[in-house]
């Protein structure tokens with residue numbers, strides 16, 4: 001099979017993958033296409049590994065585009081070209097397929113997320129990126145619903161897409177073009193994080209848990225605590241840590257528990273990705289000014305991400321009251 005991936009593209013993917021302010025764990029994805037083939041990051045793989053492992057899978061570009069527009073089930077699993085390969089394409093493959101640019105890169109940028117979870121932040125981002133004609137897409141579940149929402153808003157010239165409560169997409173004809181555009185967005189939306197003192201609580205954590213490090217401020221600071229226990233702000237948080245941050249160990253065995261006024265304890269069996277998502281929450285909230293309102297994705301969206309029955313989930317929340 002023709003391999004269209006360039007070393008530049010792999011190196012770019014690895015670079016953004018290694019930056020926790022752009023990518024956390026297996027989040028985000030990059031793609032490169034030619035007339036018929038699109039190489040896309042495989043589901044569950046990490047961009048950080050792009051130089052040392054095969055993290056990309058080749059799909060039939062036109063078949064993936066057809067899935068984006070309603071054919072098949074939207075997973076693009078049947079569009080994988082090599083039947084022997086044991087990788088599935090990313091859940092976000094369909095939007096890569098419909099963006100008619102050779103290189104597409106999608107990150108869960110902390111700088112972008114800290115703007116797009118807030119109405120005031122979105123206004124600031126619109127002003128700072130005005131010359132790049134950014135398209136804003138309201139939150140919707142990743143996969144074909146998100147791809148369709150993108151399709152409804154873009155023009156053939158669109159190269160910067162801000163996914164509200166989610167992240168960033170940039171497009172280019174070359175890797176260098178896409179990377180330069182991504183850097184411009186990052187530079188313009190970069191915010192200095194508020195200083196937080198890493199303090200380890202003196203109290204013993206629950207058995208099987210350890211205190212977090214710099215994230216403890218989220219439990220100690222009253223305003224931050226209200227924010228992080230009040231909802232979830234972007235999809236990977238929900239996928240890897242569950243909804244919001246729970247304040248007690250419950251039947252869902254959460255990987256992280258917030259002890260109000262004290263700190264956050266992380267289960268010792270938590271994965272590196274779960275630890276990275278906790279760090280991401282702290283990184284995002286350190287960059288959202290206190291006077292900006294922030295909007296959680298809501299309980300129905302949380303339930304949809306976890307494939308939970310939305311009605312049962314609402315009932316369980318009502319019981320906890």
Ligand SMILES: [Zn+2]
Nearest residue numbers: 028106142167
């Ligand atoms: Zn994403």
